[in-house]
Amino acid sequence: MNPDMNQTELPVAQETLSKMLDQMVPANADDADIYIEHGVSESLALEEGRVKHVSASTHQGMGARVIKGELSGHAYTDRLESPALMDCARAARAIAESGTSHAPIAIHTDKPQHQLYQATNPALTSSMPERKELLEKLDRLARNIDPRVKQVFANVSSSFSTVHLVRMDGNLLSDSRPLVRLNVSVVVEQNGKRETGSAGGGGRFDLSRLLEGSEAERLTREAVRLALLNLDAIPAPAGPMPVVLGPGWPGVLLHEAIGHGLEGDFNRKGSSAFAGKIGQRIAAPGITVVDDGSIAERRGSLNMDDEGTPTRCTTLIEDGILTAYMQDRQNARLMGVEPTGNGRRESYAHPILPRMTNTFMLAGNDDPKEILSTLKHGLYAVNFGGGQVDITSGKFVFSTSEAYLVENGEIKAPVKGATLIGNGPDVLTKVSMIGNDLELDPGVGTCGKDGQSVPVGVGQPTLKVDEMVVGGTDS
Amino acid sequence: MSHSKDRKTDNMKEIASRLVEMAEKSGAIDADALAVSDTGENISVRNRKVESVEREDSCGIGLRAFVETPDGLAFASASSSDFSDDGMRRLVDQVIAMAGISAADPDAMPPSGAEHPTADELAAWNEKHQVESEWSLEAAKQAALECEAAALDYSDKIENSEGAEAGFGRAHVAYACADGFQGEYQKSSLGLSLSVIAGSGDQMQRDYAYSRARQVEKLKSPELIGQEAAERAIRRVGAHSISTRQTTVVFEPRMATSILGHLISAINGRSVLQKRSFLSESNGQVLFPEFVQVEDNPDHPEGLGNRLFDGEGTRCKQRTIIDSGRLTGFLTDRYAAARLKSEPTGHARRGLTGDTGIGSSNLILHPGKIDVDSMLQEIGDGILVTEMMGFGINGITGDYSRGAAGFLIENGVITQPINEITIASNLKKMFSNISHLGSDLTWFGSTAVPSIAISDMTVAGQE
Numbered sequence: 035m036n037p038d039m040n041q042t043e044l045p046v047a048q049e050t051l052s053k054m055l056d057q058m059v060p061a062n063a064d065d066a067d068i069y070i071e072h073g074v075s076e077s078l079a080l081e082e083g084r085v086k087h088v089s090a091s092t093h094q095g096m097g098a099r100v101i102k103g104e105l106s107g108h109a110y111t112d113r114l115e116s117p118a119l120m121d122c123a124r125a126a127r128a129i130a131e132s133g134t135s136h137a138p139i140a141i142h143t144d145k146p147q148h149q150l151y152q153a154t155n156p157a158l159t160s161s162m163p164e165r166k167e168l169l170e171k172l173d174r175l176a177r178n179i180d181p182r183v184k185q186v187f188a189n190v191s192s193s194f195s196t197v198h199l200v201r202m203d204g205n206l207l208s209d210s211r212p213l214v215r216l217n218v219s220v221v222v223e224q225n226g227k228r229e230t231g232s233a234g235g236g237g238r239f240d241l242s243r244l245l246e247g248s249e250a251e252r253l254t255r256e257a258v259r260l261a262l263l264n265l266d267a268i269p270a271p272a273g274p275m276p277v278v279l280g281p282g283w284p285g286v287l288l289h290e291a292i293g294h295g296l297e298g299d300f301n302r303k304g305s306s307a308f309a310g311k312i313g314q315r316i317a318a319p320g321i322t323v324v325d326d327g328s329i330a331e332r333r334g335s336l337n338m339d340d341e342g343t344p345t346r347c348t349t350l351i352e353d354g355i356l357t358a359y360m361q362d363r364q365n366a367r368l369m370g371v372e373p374t375g376n377g378r379r380e381s382y383a384h385p386i387l388p389r390m391t392n393t394f395m396l397a398g399n400d401d402p403k404e405i406l407s408t409l410k411h412g413l414y415a416v417n418f419g420g421g422q423v424d425i426t427s428g429k430f431v432f433s434t435s436e437a438y439l440v441e442n443g444e445i446k447a448p449v450k451g452a453t454l455i456g457n458g459p460d461v462l463t464k465v466s467m468i469g470n471d472l473e474l475d476p477g478v479g480t481c482g483k484d485g486q487s488v489p490v491g492v493g494q495p496t497l498k499v500d501e502m503v504v505g506g507t508d509s
Numbered sequence: 510m511s512h513s514k515d516r517k518t519d520n521m522k523e524i525a526s527r528l529v530e531m532a533e534k535s536g537a538i539d540a541d542a543l544a545v546s547d548t549g550e551n552i553s554v555r556n557r558k559v560e561s562v563e564r565e566d567s568c569g570i571g572l573r574a575f576v577e578t579p580d581g582l583a584f585a586s587a588s589s590s591d592f593s594d595d596g597m598r599r600l601v602d603q604v605i606a607m608a609g610i611s612a613a614d615p616d617a618m619p620p621s622g623a624e625h626p627t628a629d630e631l632a633a634w635n636e637k638h639q640v641e642s643e644w645s646l647e648a649a650k651q652a653a654l655e656c657e658a659a660a661l662d663y664s665d666k667i668e669n670s671e672g673a674e675a676g677f678g679r680a681h682v683a684y685a686c687a688d689g690f691q692g693e694y695q696k697s698s699l700g701l702s703l704s705v706i707a708g709s710g711d712q713m714q715r716d717y718a719y720s721r722a723r724q725v726e727k728l729k730s731p732e733l734i735g736q737e738a739a740e741r742a743i744r745r746v747g748a749h750s751i752s753t754r755q756t757t758v759v760f761e762p763r764m765a766t767s768i769l770g771h772l773i774s775a776i777n778g779r780s781v782l783q784k785r786s787f788l789s790e791s792n793g794q795v796l797f798p799e800f801v802q803v804e805d806n807p808d809h810p811e812g813l814g815n816r817l818f819d820g821e822g823t824r825c826k827q828r829t830i831i832d833s834g835r836l837t838g839f840l841t842d843r844y845a846a847a848r849l850k851s852e853p854t855g856h857a858r859r860g861l862t863g864d865t866g867i868g869s870s871n872l873i874l875h876p877g878k879i880d881v882d883s884m885l886q887e888i889g890d891g892i893l894v895t896e897m898m899g900f901g902i903n904g905i906t907g908d909y910s911r912g913a914a915g916f917l918i919e920n921g922v923i924t925q926p927i928n929e930i931t932i933a934s935n936l937k938k939m940f941s942n943i944s945h946l947g948s949d950l951t952w953f954g955s956t957a958v959p960s961i962a963i964s965d966m967t968v969a970g971q972e
Contacts, residue, residue: 081783088611089585089607090587091861092590093589095567104555104560105561109564110565112568128562129561129562166610221905228906229905272753272931272967303555303671304669305706305713307711383565385563422898423898424898426714426715427714427928431898431899431911431912432899433899451910452933453901453911453912453933455912504931504969505901506933506967507933507934509967
């Protein structure tokens with residue numbers, strides 16, 4: 035449809051980049067880079083039985099950055115023409131004292147250390163009419179599953195973005211990043227009472243893989259099941275109680291409770307509740323949490339982060355002891371540690387921040403059934419919406435979308451959505467059982483920080499937390 | 510760091526019109542287009558030193574085109590930042606091809622024929638709403654440094670700073686529609702914000718203060734913002750959880766904006782016609798106590814949401830949304846209005862791609878007559894919420910559950926800071942349970958609200 039659909043070539047001449055480096059990098063800079071990004075995205079959305087919304091966007095732009103100590107200068111433009119680029123390079127430099135420039139820097143290309151996903155546009159294997167047909171099929175399926183289904187919303191989106199990163203030394207690294215996502219949500223109605231349920235999945239792989247086979251159908255059935263379940267939900271309890279969390283997406287607990295607090299910038303600045311706690315116990319024995327951006331085809335994975343550092347598996351908590359923070363290059367340099375491949379930006383027009391990739395807890399030894407059976411009076415929370423954290427006080431929340439009241443190890447009734455609140459620095463010390471059933475989420479996570487959104491993954495085995503405050507209405 | 514005037518901003522209106530013409534020549538039966546340009550500069554300081562300087566310069570074009578099919582009209586949209594002739598050609602071809610794939614909608618509402626403002630009204634508007642001169646980066650830097658210093662010097666209880674940020678942004682938006690309407694406007698805003706930390710170790714508390722305005726003179730002074738952030742952080746130190754209870758929750762104005770936001774989502778005409786809102790059947794009903802009055806005002810001297818026309822070129826008008834507690838109607842674009850058999854209210858909101866959405870301009874919840882101290886006296890016991898976390902709101906049922914922090918109110922006065930609590934109820938019940946509105950009307954960008962007291966909410970805590 036668009037001749038540029040599979041473009042991964044550098045859209046700027048190498049000589050221009052070389053000239054830009056000359057203009058922007060003073061001799062006393064600690065670091066500097068040029069980030070060029072271009073890509074396409076497409077979205078088809080169905081509502082009221084029809085795929086009425088078809089849209090696409092093409093984007094490109096450049097971000098130039100110069101760093102000296104704690105100081106950084108940034109300039110962004112979406113005009114990839116020489117005068118605008120040079121203007122940008124000079125603007126980024128403005129933070130540093132004037133000084134002699136480097137000798138001319140030659141550009142040399144390098145390859146990222148791994149290739150975790152395809153370097154082609156994931157949308158090329160599924161035509162728009164095919165995608166449209168699939169969404170219509172899912173609409174019919176949802177309505178056929180149960181006559182109480184009154185509305186179906188389904189959306190399939192794909193993007194393909196290529197990042198070219200030029201380091202201060204002229205090293206040029208590129209990463210082409212596919213990303214696909216399918217989401218289905220339904221509205222059900224019974225006796226005038228309405229409820230909703232939704233399910234989604236995706237990752238860095240071909241759209242055809244997401245749409246063919248049984249996955250799309252499974253997501254649709256899941257959305258209907260959740261909506262119908264919610265019709266019968268009773269008010270959630272209010273107050274402190276033990277909570278058993280299901281495997282997979284409930285790992286959003288880790289993302290909020292400890293993940294953000296372990297990002298390097300907050301710890302360098304001493305604003306995180308975890309600052310200065312390396313080597314200390316912050317979780318029960320048996321708990322190991324990692325951030326791993328190097329898992330093939332996961333939504334949170336990258337071949338290299340947005341500073342060209344190869345992604346890797348970083349152990350954040352080992353057997354309950356805090357072992358590392360997640361770092362970008364600037365914060366790593368200032369804290370005297372190695373960058374961990376966590377320097378990310380939403381786009382060329384945003385600054386780099388230390389961010390999570392795929393954050394999850396490794397499996398333990400307990401049988402999930404046995405974990406549930408030990409719950410005398412509490413909540414079994416299987417699915418969640420989003421969460422949030424105050425990294426300074428350590429307080430965090432996440433909201434259930436599928437949860438049950440449990441009495442003496444038996445599921446009594448589904449409960450309405452409720453917010454769970456806890457204290458990040460000690461919630462993991464209250465984990466008393468760890469399941470042997472580690473799961474990663476289905477590929478739907480988006481994390482926000484300082485107004486920037488990036489795709490992430492989470493995961494965990496079934497967990498029992500001895501006490502959390504459940505924010506229902508039934509006190 | 511001065512920069513040259515963007516060559517693109519000179520002919521944005523022409524670019525938008527040209528896209529529409531090209532789409533019509535390529536077979537579109539109707540079309541509209543946007544051309545947008547944004548420039549901005551931002552500086553952040555921390556611990557009395559400059560930490561980062563950012564400059565942005567971006568622009569984009571977006572086209573929505575309608576084509577005729579045997580089943581009715583179908584449309585598609587696309588955006589790009591390529592203003593070249595080839596780039597515009599590609600965009601048009603792409604949109605026309607995608608519109609051919611899109612399903613027809615018997616209720617499709619092409620943009621032509623909206624009730625547009627006249628050329629005179631456009632000229633008068635742009636005359637009245639001239640863009641103010643930019644903040645220089647040096648002035649922004651001084652403001653940020655002063656702001657942070659005011660907090661750091663306020664008390665030695667301020668142990669750390671997350672820094673102050675000052676910035677300036679300008680947007681130029683041009684819209685063109687196949688019926689010949691062309692409109693453009695410029696918008697600018699300045700912002701100054703600060704976040705500081707009081708206490709240390711396990712008793713660190715962070716809070717912030719900020720101000721946004723169109724003109725430097727309207728911005729709160731750096732000293733006031735610094736002191737406010739410092740006071741807010743300090744008074745939170747020592748917070749702890751409380752026992753679970755049913756009680757009155759007072760939302761300070763900063764938090765009360767979200768309550769108004771939930772109302773606007775629930776009366777979004779598109780959500781209503783898809784029965785995705787808990788207020789789908791509430792048109793004309795009394796939802797609030799009689800003293801509640803909510804207004805949408807697209808031309809207010811304090812508001813940052815001023816606009817003459819909406820995302821479809823429809824003229825915006827002042828509107829009373831809640832009149833003596835009664836919902837006067839839903840907010841609509843032309844599509845939702847047609848389906849709901851009402852008049853478009855001028856609330857279409859449009860980005861570069863996608864269909865139109867719906868949103869308010871400047872939203873004002875009229876204040877009450879009682880000052881906050883007297884209000885707390887009347888309430889007696891309850892909690893004051895100064896921070897909320899999480900997204901536990903079900904738009905289809907109105908069920909509400911969020912994390913919160915704030916202060917305990919005992920015998921009519923604030924006694925201690927609290928946190929690690931949740932507040933829960935149902936929005937419909939919360940609307941009707943508003944017991945007081947304070948006299949402390951406060952503007953936050955495009956929303957103005959006073960303190961709101963809501964009785965009978967569930968507060969859950971650690972006991």
